[in-house]
Amino acid sequence: MTQAKSIGGFPLPPPAEPPRLAPQFLPGASAARGIAFTRRREEGMQADATSALAHGPARATPPLLAVAGLVKSYGPIRAVNGLSFEVDRGEIVGLLGPNGAGKSTAMRVLVGYQVPHAGRIRIDGGDVFRAGAQAKRRLGYLPENPPLYPEMLVGEYLELVARLKGLRGTEARAALAGVRARLQLEGVWRRPTAQLSRGFRQRVGLAQAWIADPPLLVLDEPTTGLDPNQIADLRRLLAAWRSSKGILLSTHILAEARMLCDRVLVMSRGRLVAEGRPGDLAGHAPGPVATTVLVRGSQPDPLAGFAARERLTAHREGEQVQATGAAALWRLEGELDRGQRDRLVAHIAALGLELVEWSAGLSALERVFRRLTLEEGEEGAADDRVAPAGDRPSRPSPARNRGQTDG
Amino acid sequence: MVEAWALALREFRSFLRSPLGYVLLAVHALAAGLIFVTLLFLMREQLVASAQESARSLRPAAVSVQLAVVTPYFINVASQLLFVIPFVTMRSFAEERRSGRLQLLASYPLHVWQLVVGKYLGVLLFALLLIGISVLHAGILIAVSTPIGGPLIGALLGLLLMTMALLAIGLFVSALAQGQVEAAVLTLGLFLMLAMAGGVLRAGSAWYQTVIANLSPLYQYTGFGQGLFSWSAVLYFVAVTVFFVALSARGVDLIKWRG
Numbered sequence A: 001m002t003q004a005k006s007i008g009g010f011p012l013p014p015p016a017e018p019p020r021l022a023p024q025f026l027p028g029a030s031a032a033r034g035i036a037f038t039r040r041r042e043e044g045m046q047a048d049a050t051s052a053l054a055h056g057p058a059r060a061t062p063p064l065l066a067v068a069g070l071v072k073s074y075g076p077i078r079a080v081n082g083l084s085f086e087v088d089r090g091e092i093v094g095l096l097g098p099n100g101a102g103k104s105t106a107m108r109v110l111v112g113y114q115v116p117h118a119g120r121i122r123i124d125g126g127d128v129f130r131a132g133a134q135a136k137r138r139l140g141y142l143p144e145n146p147p148l149y150p151e152m153l154v155g156e157y158l159e160l161v162a163r164l165k166g167l168r169g170t171e172a173r174a175a176l177a178g179v180r181a182r183l184q185l186e187g188v189w190r191r192p193t194a195q196l197s198r199g200f201r202q203r204v205g206l207a208q209a210w211i212a213d214p215p216l217l218v219l220d221e222p223t224t225g226l227d228p229n230q231i232a233d234l235r236r237l238l239a240a241w242r243s244s245k246g247i248l249l250s251t252h253i254l255a256e257a258r259m260l261c262d263r264v265l266v267m268s269r270g271r272l273v274a275e276g277r278p279g280d281l282a283g284h285a286p287g288p289v290a291t292t293v294l295v296r297g298s299q300p301d302p303l304a305g306f307a308a309r310e311r312l313t314a315h316r317e318g319e320q321v322q323a324t325g326a327a328a329l330w331r332l333e334g335e336l337d338r339g340q341r342d343r344l345v346a347h348i349a350a351l352g353l354e355l356v357e358w359s360a361g362l363s364a365l366e367r368v369f370r371r372l373t374l375e376e377g378e379e380g381a382a383d384d385r386v387a388p389a390g391d392r393p394s395r396p397s398p399a400r401n402r403g404q405t406d407g
Numbered sequence B: 001m002v003e004a005w006a007l008a009l010r011e012f013r014s015f016l017r018s019p020l021g022y023v024l025l026a027v028h029a030l031a032a033g034l035i036f037v038t039l040l041f042l043m044r045e046q047l048v049a050s051a052q053e054s055a056r057s058l059r060p061a062a063v064s065v066q067l068a069v070v071t072p073y074f075i076n077v078a079s080q081l082l083f084v085i086p087f088v089t090m091r092s093f094a095e096e097r098r099s100g101r102l103q104l105l106a107s108y109p110l111h112v113w114q115l116v117v118g119k120y121l122g123v124l125l126f127a128l129l130l131i132g133i134s135v136l137h138a139g140i141l142i143a144v145s146t147p148i149g150g151p152l153i154g155a156l157l158g159l160l161l162m163t164m165a166l167l168a169i170g171l172f173v174s175a176l177a178q179g180q181v182e183a184a185v186l187t188l189g190l191f192l193m194l195a196m197a198g199g200v201l202r203a204g205s206a207w208y209q210t211v212i213a214n215l216s217p218l219y220q221y222t223g224f225g226q227g228l229f230s231w232s233a234v235l236y237f238v239a240v241t242v243f244f245v246a247l248s249a250r251g252v253d254l255i256k257w258r259g
Helices: A103-110 A132-136 A154-164 A170-182 A199-211 A227-241 A252-262 A279-285 A304-309 A338-349 A364-385 B003-016 B019-057 B063-088 B094-099 B101-106 B111-146 B149-176 B180-200 B207-214 B215-227 B231-258
Strands: A065-075 A077-087 A091-095 A118-123 A138-141 A216-220 A244-250 A263-268 A271-276 A291-295 A313-322 A327-334 A354-359
Touching: A065 A103, A077 A118, A077 A271, A091 A103, A091 A252, A103 A132, A103 A216, A103 A244, A118 A132, A138 A199, A154 A170, A154 A199, A154 B003, A170 A199, A199 A216, A199 A227, A199 B215, A227 A244, A227 A252, A227 A291, A244 A252, A263 A364, A271 A364, A291 A338, A304 A313, A304 A338, B003 B019, B003 B111, B003 B231, B019 B063, B019 B111, B063 B111, B063 B180, B063 B215, B063 B231, B101 B231, B111 B149, B111 B231, B149 B180, B149 B215, B149 B231, B180 B207, B180 B215, B207 B215, B215 B231
Parallel strands: A091 A244, A091 A263, A138 A216, A216 A244
Antiparallel strands: A065 A077, A065 A118, A263 A271, A291 A327, A291 A354, A313 A327
């Protein structure tokens, strides 16, 4: 098969660099760091000989989305640096990362809006840039703030999208009726998109992504700006789509990733720094969760017995003077499960203690996320610039990362 | 082509659903109407003067409608379009890009050609309304006088060809600009430079002056306005249109590289 050498007159990016495996969980690896997974730099680029496109033994069907060695630079800044991963049918994959990690840039490249400087993107086997239209028929994309045409009615807009996505006649009418009913757009169908609330704008955005029923959905921060009811609706919808589609969603809300995603990819400064199930990631959280319980009572050490039984650590943090008297501040170390929480409440009630305040620390996934992204931020800073290794200063400087693009 | 036509209709409707479209139509209609009415009054004065002269000299009264109205009207309207068209094309790609809609369109199974041709046809449909004002004036002129048909039709055809070329240039600038104001200012500046090149550097002097003068759309249109049909001018307008529409497609590709 002959391959085009240019896209629209511009040269195609060079063939994918030697593929780089996304860091995988390998129990026991890097144990000294407290996180049991490999890191790209620790393993070494040369060791990543296996392509993400040739993942394991020969597959019957290609993955819905296969990204290999993706690089996108803005001037000297590498916004996406060697990103490789796959998304299969029947799974929701979360792309996590702090603002500026390169998530949105990666998504813009994935959907064909920007041309990568290196790497390959295949949607259901078709290259996004070489077989653009064919590959994009398999894709539905929701940008972070769905950009609609303000002068158009919702129905008109979705009719236009259906036509642009190649739907005609009865097929188009059925698709429009489907999104109208499924996303509850009946009430706003004849309303200009400029007059829609944030929630409805998001629904119309989802409708345009879903209207041709593509097998792959790429959703950029889909819950941003939605109220809790709308978020719950969206989660139900994504859960319903899970069996028939592959969904890649970017988010920086870790609770959302924990609830929705089968797998998460953590990006920091353009790199993939971890990949795995949310539970597995959380299982490698550094240190215990700190739960702070503020109780008032006459006992000298009211939580000691409970802490000993539950193998937790309790210690006195200090004393807080309140209008009604002094209250001891007790700190518990350890991630309390539901049973432990119930037993702690029962313990406090049994001793007649007054519960003044109860606050939990970061969840395990949040702590893993913080550790990965903060550490990676410090360590990865030196690699952000596309410069010969010899030109790089030995110590990273925060100023060098000012040009980092949006997340 | 269905996709390009769907985009064209959306683009055209966006003009009719926004104040900008009506403002542009109103400004153009008012200015062209003022020119037309003024020229009609001037022609009437010339007729009166000619009638008085013919009474004295016993020669038949004669005023050329072509020289009195058609030529000055179309030359003025063509100049006026240089100021209007930048505001027609400014939103085409610059606004799509700024709003993020270009990103969404890029994720659809569309070829860049469908996108560019759709945008071009959309602005052309709106520009036909602008030219429609001149068609209306031509109809009034036919009703109140006896202009020669050929040059009048030629002037209208030339106006359409020049508008198509200007729209293509404006579309290209919009594909490169970061925002619609920048697109409008750059397009207007480019049009004025080209117009000045045609006005100041008259053809027939040095060879480079001839080349530069011939690059000016207004210079190329002058023949049509004077009732002279020129195949080289037709070729010029068609070539400029095709060249800049093609360049607009490259401009959209460039956005994909620049981000």
